[in-house]
Amino acid sequence: ARTEAEADTALETKRKQVHDKQAAAREAKQRDVEQARRREVERKQAAVRDAEQRKQVAKKNADQLAAQRTRAAEAEHRAEQTELREAEKAAAVPAKAQLKDAANKQDEAADKRARADRAEKLAEAEKAKRRNETAANGQR
Structure with missing residues (x-):
C-alpha cells in the first residue's frame, strides 16, 4: 500500500506539475497574445501618425507649389501688361508724330490759302x- x-x-x-505547466503555458500564451495586441495597436497608431504627417507634408508641398505657380502666373501677367503698355507707347509715338506733321501741314496749307x-x-x-486808270485816261 x-x-x-x-x-x-x-x-x-505529476498531475499538479502538468497542471501548473499548462496553466503557466496558458498564462504565457495569454501574455504573448496581449503583448501582440498591444504591439498591433501601437503599430496601427504609428501608421496613423505617419500617414497624418505624410498628409500634412503633402498638403504643405501642394500649397507651396500652388503659391509658386500663382506667383509665376501673376508675374507673367504683370510682364505681359508691361509689354502691352510699352507696345502701346511705342505705337503712339509715331502716331503722335504723324498727327503733329498733319497739323503742321494743315497750318502751312491754311497759311498758303490765306x-x-x-x-x-x-x-x-x-x-x-x-481799269479805273484806263477808263479815266480814256475819258480825258
Whole structure:
C-alpha cells in the first residue's frame, strides 16, 4: 500500500506539475497574445501618425507649389501688361508724330490759302485800279 500511496502521491505530484505547466503555458500564451495586441495597436497608431504627417507634408508641398505657380502666373501677367503698355507707347509715338506733321501741314496749307487769297485780292484790286486808270485816261 505504501508503494501504491507513493505512486498516488507521485501521480498527483505529476498531475499538479502538468497542471501548473499548462496553466503557466496558458498564462504565457495569454501574455504573448496581449503583448501582440498591444504591439498591433501601437503599430496601427504609428501608421496613423505617419500617414497624418505624410498628409500634412503633402498638403504643405501642394500649397507651396500652388503659391509658386500663382506667383509665376501673376508675374507673367504683370510682364505681359508691361509689354502691352510699352507696345502701346511705342505705337503712339509715331502716331503722335504723324498727327503733329498733319497739323503742321494743315497750318502751312491754311497759311498758303490765306496768302493766295491776299494775293488774289491784291491782284483784283490792282486790276480794278488799272481799269479805273484806263477808263479815266480814256475819258480825258
